[in-house]
Amino acid sequence: MANGNDDRGFTQSPAELFDVSLVVNGVPRAARVPARRLLSDVLRHDLLLTGTHVGCEHGVCGACTVLVDGVAVRSCLMLAVTADGARVTTVEGLTRPDGTLSPVQQAFADCHGLQCGFCTPGFLTTITAALEENPQPSRAQAREIIGGNLCRCTGYQNIVKAVLRAAVLRAAVLRAAELRATEAGS
Numbered sequence: 001m002a003n004g005n006d007d008r009g010f011t012q013s014p015a016e017l018f019d020v021s022l023v024v025n026g027v028p029r030a031a032r033v034p035a036r037r038l039l040s041d042v043l044r045h046d047l048l049l050t051g052t053h054v055g056c057e058h059g060v061c062g063a064c065t066v067l068v069d070g071v072a073v074r075s076c077l078m079l080a081v082t083a084d085g086a087r088v089t090t091v092e093g094l095t096r097p098d099g100t101l102s103p104v105q106q107a108f109a110d111c112h113g114l115q116c117g118f119c120t121p122g123f124l125t126t127i128t129a130a131l132e133e134n135p136q137p138s139r140a141q142a143r144e145i146i147g148g149n150l151c152r153c154t155g156y157q158n159i160v161k162a163v164l165r166a167a168v169l170r171a172a173v174l175r176a177a178e179l180r181a182t183e184a185g186s
Contacts, residue, residue, distance in 0.1 A: 018032070021085060024043070024093070031046040031080070037080045041080070051090050051091040058076070062074070062123070064122060065122035066088055090121070102124075104127045104128050107162040110165055115154055119151045123146060123149050127145060135167060136167055137163060
């Protein structure tokens with residue numbers, strides 16, 4: 001939104017704009033937005049983080065899913081002003097600090113869990129949050145985890161495999177971190 005104009009060209013008076021401060025992917029960010037601007041629009045248009053995709057704009061498809069304070073949220077349904085002060089993780093923030101893929105991202109690559117990729121960011125963030133709550137899902141639970149996300153390409157079988165693979169990779173990463181911490185404390 002340049003010079004107080006919204007995406008449709010309507011002028012917003014400064015009194016109708018609100019300052020929103022977020023920590024996005026570990027970086028403090030701020031935007032001045034109209035009260036009705038969606039979090040997905042702030043991420044994509046104001047902060048230029050285009051990995052969050054907008055599909056249905058009704059919260060049905062899951063493509064816009066991001067993590068808000070660790071919880072999977074449909075960013076196309078959340079007003080940006082309600083996220084003020086929150087920690088937001090988008091698909092761009094899932095990689096490790098050294099640039100390597102997260103366990104979920106690596107599992108998608110290993111298991112061919114994507115085709116066109118449009119829905120992938122929503123699946124990645126949804127699965128990341130779900131594995132925090134249930135680190136060892138069964139196949140049925142993996143299906144339930146992804147049940148709120150739509151994919152028109154894959155048929156879901158490889159995504160289910162990716163959920164299960166991600167759980168294994170995540171456990172290995174956690175074990176390695178624990179071992180390093182133990183060795184550092186010795």
